[in-house]
Structure formats: structure tokens, C-alpha cells
Amino acid sequence: MKLSFWQLLVCLFILMHFGQCQKWPNLPQNKNKIYERLYNATYRLLSSLLAPTCSQVLYNDNNIQSEYISPQGLSGRVLPIGTFPSTILALGYFYGSVCPTRNISAEENSIQAFDLVRIAYDEKYLITHVEFIAHLRTNRRLTFITSIAFDKDYKLCGYDGQIRNPGLTLDPRTDEEHEIKINTICNIEQRYCTGTLQQYSNSSDCQQFLRTKIPLGSFDRADQGNVICRFMHTFYVPSFPSIHCSDLGPTGGGVCIDKTVDFYYNQTNFLACAHTQ
Missing domain, CATH: 3.10.450.50 (Nuclear Transport Factor 2; Chain: A,)
Structure with a gap:
């Protein structure tokens, strides 16, 4: 059976269209x-x-x-x-x-x-x-x-x-909750940040610094130079002390610092x- 020119053209179009659909990845x-x-x-x-x-x-x-x-x-x-x-x-x-x-x-x-x-x-x-x-x-x-x-x-x-x-x-609502955050930071620092990783001479120095030298801050500013940032990093110190001990210290480890x-x-x-x- 012979096909007319138009029939051949339609068949060719269908074959080309089908081939494109097969290759097109985002159907x-x-x-x-x-x-x-x-x-x-x-x-x-x-x-x-x-x-x-x-x-x-x-x-x-x-x-x-x-x-x-x-x-x-x-x-x-x-x-x-x-x-x-x-x-x-x-x-x-x-x-x-x-x-x-x-x-x-x-x-x-x-x-x-x-x-x-x-x-x-x-x-x-x-x-x-x-x-x-x-x-x-x-x-x-x-x-x-x-x-x-x-x-x-x-x-x-x-x-x-x-x-x-x-x-x-999450922010502390009372002075007692504020003190719990400070005590947690100092306890973690004293337990895990020893030797060259030590940030404070003792727990009293740690508490004194956190109470008087930096603001409490807020979880709304949890990567800034405040107590809350250092508290956040107590979660990471036990697993990676060599990386995060300095974050608890006076310098903030380049992490708990004020940013623009x-x-x-x-x-x-x-x-x-x-x-x-």
C-alpha cells in the first residue's frame, strides 16, 4: 500500500514526537x-x-x-x-x-x-x-x-x-532558669574542656564571667556574644570538644560573637x- 505525501508527513511527525517524549525527562x-x-x-x-x-x-x-x-x-x-x-x-x-x-x-x-x-x-x-x-x-x-x-x-x-x-x-523566664543556664555552661566546660581546651581557671571564674561580662541574650539571637549562645554550644561540646570548647569561653570561639x-x-x-x- 502506497502512502500519500501527507500521510507520510503525519507518520513522520508522530514518530518524531514520540521519540522526543521518550527522551524528555520532565514529563x-x-x-x-x-x-x-x-x-x-x-x-x-x-x-x-x-x-x-x-x-x-x-x-x-x-x-x-x-x-x-x-x-x-x-x-x-x-x-x-x-x-x-x-x-x-x-x-x-x-x-x-x-x-x-x-x-x-x-x-x-x-x-x-x-x-x-x-x-x-x-x-x-x-x-x-x-x-x-x-x-x-x-x-x-x-x-x-x-x-x-x-x-x-x-x-x-x-x-x-x-x-x-x-x-x-525557649528563653529563661526566671532568675533561677537563668542561673541554671550558667551552671550548665560551667559544668560542661569543667568536665569536657580540660588541658589545652580549658577556658576558665575554675567554675567560679566561669560563673563570674557569664554573670557580669556578657548579656544573657535570647534564643532569638542565639549566635551572638551572649550566655544563650554559649548554652546552645553545651549540646555540642561532649561530642566535639576540640571544636566547641572555645565557644563556651570568654572569646566565644569566633562563633558566640556579635555579628552585623x-x-x-x-x-x-x-x-x-x-x-x-
């Missing part, structure tokens, strides 16, 4: 598969913030970090807690802030459960934008609004987020590591 059905994988990766990552998984990842039990963290590295920030340009800092803060430290009673800010309120997907990169509510051990709640970047294997490589109203939720607003605008793109869909 609706492919997008849905990508978004499904992004949802699963995000939910699995948030679940890893719960005990005991968070501790296992923090200490890399049985090389478990390789299941969650990209081999290309990790960086991120969570305001107003801090900015973390290296893998060891980004990993330590991501898990250390919310996970009970081994051999120490559970931190008051450890997460007991979470609610994933909403999730949105970037159209071009493996990035999710999430809002989740963390239920803390103290029966308080914190809302996190965070963008999360994944590599080609859907493993975490970057994050950039904020906490809603941390000061209103320009500091926050002059940071790298923590989501640039995300793989293209």
Missing part, C-alpha cells in the same frame, strides 16, 4: 516520581532527627551517615542558631541541637516527635521547602521553615532554614549543591 509522570522520591527523602531525613537514630547518625555508628549525608559534603544554616560552612559543623549542629548526647541526660530541646505541616518542591532542582513542627521533650513546640537540598542519590547536601519565635518559646546584619547577607548559597532534576 508529568516523571515529575510525580521525582516529587515522590523527594517527599520520601525529606520525611526520612526528618525522622532521623528522632532518638535513637539521631545519635547513631551523629556518632556515625556502622557508617550510618552514608545513608543520609551526601559524600560531596554538607553545609547549612538555621537562623538564629548559626551558620555552618563545613560538613563537621553542619552535621554536628543539625543533629546535635535536637538529639540527646550519649552519657548525658536528655537535653531539654531534644525532639520527641514532629508534624510535617507542608512541603513544596523546586521545579528544577532536588530541593524541598518544608514547614514542620518539632515537639520537644519539655512539651514545648518549635516551628522550622527550611529548604533542603539533595544530591543525585537523594542524600542531604545542604539546608537553609529559620525557627519561628525561638525566644518566646551584613554577615547574614554575605553567606554562600547553601542549596547550590542540589542535583538538577
